[in-house]
Amino acid sequence: MxxxxxxxxxxxxxxxxxxxxxxxxxxxxxxxxxxxxxxxxxxxxxxxxxxxxxxxxxxxxxxxxxxxxxxxxxxxxxxxxxxxxxxxxxxxxxxxxxxxxxxxxxxxxxxxxxxxxxxxxxxxxxxxxxxxxxxxxxxxxxxxxxxxGCYTTAVPLALVPALEKGYIETTGIIANCASGVTGAGRKPAQNSHYPELNEGMSAYKVACHRHTPEIEQTLSKISGEKMHITFVPHLLPVNRGILATCYAKLKPGVTEEMLRAAYEERYGKEPFVRLLPKGKSADIHNIKYTNFCDVSIFTDLRTGTFIAISAIDNMVxxxxxxxxxxxxxxxxxxxxxxxxxxxxxx
Incomplete structure (x- = not known):
């Protein structure tokens, strides 16, 4: 052929x-x-x-x-x-x-x-x-x-199964994300200059990053209602990787078993999404140079919070x-x- x-x-x-x-x-x-x-x-x-x-x-x-x-x-x-x-x-x-x-x-x-x-x-x-x-x-x-883009892939893939099933509230979602510096592109800038970046970690474009409406567009399409999220990106002193830690309020009666079943059903046949075992947390080291998205899920029953974490290589x-x-x-x-x-x- x-x-x-x-x-x-x-x-x-x-x-x-x-x-x-x-x-x-x-x-x-x-x-x-x-x-x-x-x-x-x-x-x-x-x-x-x-x-x-x-x-x-x-x-x-x-x-x-x-x-x-x-x-x-x-x-x-x-x-x-x-x-x-x-x-x-x-x-x-x-x-x-x-x-x-x-x-x-x-x-x-x-x-x-x-x-x-x-x-x-x-x-x-x-x-x-x-x-x-x-x-x-x-x-x-x-x-x-x-x-x-990178954040706009990592955040929806972390949240969609719970959102589709109606297991989480559509308001008050927070996406706390960290990116490797290649996401800033090849053109030099002060915040990606090695002495400025090395041995540090900082938030940037807080509450004004251009990926915000794109993430909201995807989540809104999945949920069937207009959604807004709080999105805070951070810059990591590494070349590659996105780690998205997303927080949402659980609806009453939703258990971790229900959530895990939803994620297994949604991603079980997806070749590039790997749902990690209970207790394991996604790590950018384990997806480097690949097209995988690793997803881990947790519940904080004390506060009624759902925590979904995804890791992708931002360049792949x-x-x-x-x-x-x-x-x-x-x-x-x-x-x-x-x-x-x-x-x-x-």
Whole structure:
């Protein structure tokens, strides 16, 4: 069978480079073309020497990427994907956007949180939110996928089974999350400068992080009512990983046994969600470099609080791996194709 030809726009950023790394080991896909504004004319392996003799493609133009590819991954800052998506749509190419341009269904919210507008409202109607564990059937029917971000994957996957069953209150939910520094992107900034970051941990963008409306959109769709959460992200002095610790009020009469049964039912057949045994807590070390989401659940009966903890690699399940999972769905492949990755034990 002829391999799927993959194009990556923004290939030299962390998410774009991670797509290239994963596609290099994909049995049913191959890199056809890559682009980078900052490194046009240079080989990806010159930017990332670890890729030498594994991924030596030369960075070209966006136009060349679209022409040579069956599916285009866009790893671009918000505001830069809409025109490219329209071109791909016109040419009948599959388009998977790792940026934020198609994630929010409300243009009003997009304007509030990102300062932009929907340049083609009909195109936005075609976009499907690409969280496979929740919206798999919708993804199968589109060619335009809005790939979720890292926090926006970790928090819903931690909470959805309890929310679906009506076992927790829809108000007062708190998502206390911590991220590795690759989530800030490759461009240097003071808070990700090594001396500033090392041996520290701090909250950032408290009560104003752009992933807030995206998380709320997913939870609201699942619950059937408009939801608001308190979301506090923190920066960890590590390269990779998201740990999301989520707190919600238990409804009267709900037991830990009921919750565990709900999570086993919801995720029992999901290849990338691992429900941990009772008493075990999710750890970013155990999902590193993989597309797994580890989930652990606890109840605090003294306070009537449900605690759900999820761990993902923000560069894989939180970005590139999930994007490839979506590609596999679009092209009728097994979702695990190219993503059967074993985490390092130490």
């Amino acid at each position: 002829e391999k799927i030809k993959v194009g990556v726009v923004g290939a030299t950023g962390y998410a774009g480079a991670e797509i290239c790394r994963l596609i290099a080991g994909h049995p049913a896909a191959e890199l056809a073309a890559i682009s980078s504004v900052s490194f046009e004319g240079q080989a990806l392996s010159d930017v990332y020497p670890a890729y030498r003799e594994m991924c030596d493609l030369i960075c070209t133009t966006q136009e060349a990427v679209v022409e040579k590819s069956d599916v285009i991954f866009a790893a671009l800052p918000h505001g830069l994907s809409q025109e490219l998506a329209a071109e791909c749509d016109k040419k009948g190419k599959a388009f998977i956007d790792l940026g934020a341009d198609f994630r929010l269904k409300s243009e009003e919210e997009y304007t509030e949180w990102y300062g932009g507008t929907f340049t083609d409202k009909a195109l936005h109607e075609k976009a499907v939110y690409g969280l496979p564990e929740l919206f798999r059937e919708e993804i199968k029917k589109t060619k335009l996928v809005a790939n979720p 399940k939180g970005a590139a791996g999930q994007a490839i999972q979506n590609m596999n769905i679009l092209f009728g492949l097994d979702e695990t194709c190219g993503l059967k990755l074993v985490p390092p034990a130490f």
